[in-house]
Amino acid sequence: xxxxxxxxxxxxxxxxxxxxxxxxxxxxxxxxxxxxxxxxxxxxxxxxxxxxxxxxxxxxxxxxxxxxxxxxxxxxxxxxxxxxxxxxxxxxxxxxxxxxxxxxxxxxxxxxxxxxxxxxxxxxxxxxxxxxxxxxxxxxxxxxxxxxxxxxxxxxxxxxxxxxxxxxxxxxxxxxxxxxxxxxxxxxxxxxxxxxxxxxxxxxxxxxxxxxxxxxxxxxxxxxxxxxxxxxxxxxxxxxxxxxxxxxxxxxxxxxxxxxxxxxxxxxxxxxxxxxxxxxxxxxxxxxxxxxxxxxxxxxxxxxxxxxxxxxxxxx
Ligand code: ZN
Numbered sequence: 001x002x003x004x005x006x007x008x009x010x011x012x013x014x015x016x017x018x019x020x021x022x023x024x025x026x027x028x029x030x031x032x033x034x035x036x037x038x039x040x041x042x043x044x045x046x047x048x049x050x051x052x053x054x055x056x057x058x059x060x061x062x063x064x065x066x067x068x069x070x071x072x073x074x075x076x077x078x079x080x081x082x083x084x085x086x087x088x089x090x091x092x093x094x095x096x097x098x099x100x101x102x103x104x105x106x107x108x109x110x111x112x113x114x115x116x117x118x119x120x121x122x123x124x125x126x127x128x129x130x131x132x133x134x135x136x137x138x139x140x141x142x143x144x145x146x147x148x149x150x151x152x153x154x155x156x157x158x159x160x161x162x163x164x165x166x167x168x169x170x171x172x173x174x175x176x177x178x179x180x181x182x183x184x185x186x187x188x189x190x191x192x193x194x195x196x197x198x199x200x201x202x203x204x205x206x207x208x209x210x211x212x213x214x215x216x217x218x219x220x221x222x223x224x225x226x227x228x229x230x231x232x233x234x235x236x237x238x239x240x241x242x243x244x245x246x247x248x249x250x251x252x253x254x255x256x257x258x259x260x261x262x263x264x265x266x267x268x269x270x271x272x273x274x275x276x277x278x279x280x281x282x283x284x285x286x287x288x289x290x291x292x293x294x295x296x297x298x299x300x301x302x303x304x305x306x307x308x309x310x311x312x313x314x315x316x
């Protein structure tokens with residue numbers, strides 16, 4: 001049977017100031033702002049999507065920015081680090097680039113044979129860049145990051161949990177994930193084991209519960225091809241006792257949500273229809289886009305959102 005789940009679709013974080021958030025992910029990291037919309041469950045808050053040129057599933061980091069939000073803390077029951085994939089010889093470039101913007105980076109670390117660096121955005125969001133030559137995706141650039149060094153999309157995600165057994169069972173029995181390897185208390189899973197589908201569980205038995213606020217991950221979404229495969233996944237999860245939501249229309253995909261046993265909010269999102277349904281590919285992310293039900297209230301919604309702009313030319 002073909003796999004119903006094929007890796008990571010998007011990762012969604014809570015952020016602070018919206019303009020700083022856009023500046024960091026477009027200006028410093030060079031991701032494309034592919035959609036500027038609202039949080040469909042909280043229309044007075046933006047929802048930004050950053051990714052490759054078209055926001056291909058597996059490249060999309062998204063944020064709910066709350067200006068003035070308190071910083072959250074990393075802890076158990078959370079996804080703590082988002083890892084992006086870069087070329088094998090790109091870490092030197094990124095260390096230098098991040099230093100230029102006063103962002104401290106870790107020493108070069110080695111994990112399962114890959115070299116990586118770790119740092120945080122201005123909200124404290126945990127980010128890793130994993131150097132590898134196992135990623136054929138081209139990534140994208142506004143033009144100022146050399147093509148050979150661009151971020152290609154996700155490498156993987158780290159879940160920080162008190163125990164792994166129930167989450168491992170969910171991933172490997174019901175979500176098409178396979179156990180790949182263990183190293184120093186880090187357990188690695190993948191659908192194929194390629195950049196974009198890696199999930200690591202780090203066990204922190206006595207760790208404190210994380211506090212969700214600015215600088216922490218809100219949820220991780222896994223990808224499924226379409227509505228039909230999504231309903232199949234939903235049925236499998238329900239049959240096995242998981243409390244899954246109904247299908248929600250997110251305009252650019254449809255979603256179901258449930259909390260995995262370790263406490264992290266999981267989503268299953270469809271690859272279809274994507275971000276080009278309401279904007280021309282050449283102009284993705286330029287205008288505030290609203291779903292039909294909110295469009296009729298645009299005159300009330302738009303004035304409540306702080307103006308944000310792309311400042312990429314300041315980050316060449
Ligand atoms: Zn989501």
